[in-house]
Amino acid sequence: MASNAVARRCAMFFFALTVGVAAARYVTEAHAAGAFAVGKCGAYGQAYDFRGEAAARAAAAKQCKGDCTTVIMKRACAAMAVDLANPCGAYGYAVKPRISSTLNAATRECYKFGGKECVIRAWACDAKG
Incomplete structure (x- = not known):
């Protein structure tokens, strides 16, 4: 018993x-949807851990001043690199599953578009990134 x-x-x-x-x-x-908005002169916006992609995209775009491109980061990280010598010049961004590869790819994109001293301006990861 x-x-x-x-x-x-x-x-x-x-x-x-x-x-x-x-x-x-x-x-x-x-809460696994995120978005990252990037624009000229180092403008950016970020939103992460939102319920849906549309809400994350709207929140990121609202933070970014000027003409910005918004990308979704679902179970990923996003980063933006700008040219330190000319912040309104070359910039690059990337979305990848891991933060290390994201930072490297964003920096490479900045150099690819003519940056001379590219540095990370902003980055974010969603709940799974």
């Missing part, structure tokens, strides 16, 4: 643990 009670308690514990883990995963995945 005592072993049945222990078995029931163990079963209830593992059931509760499974439900808790599933709920935590659902909450994390529900």
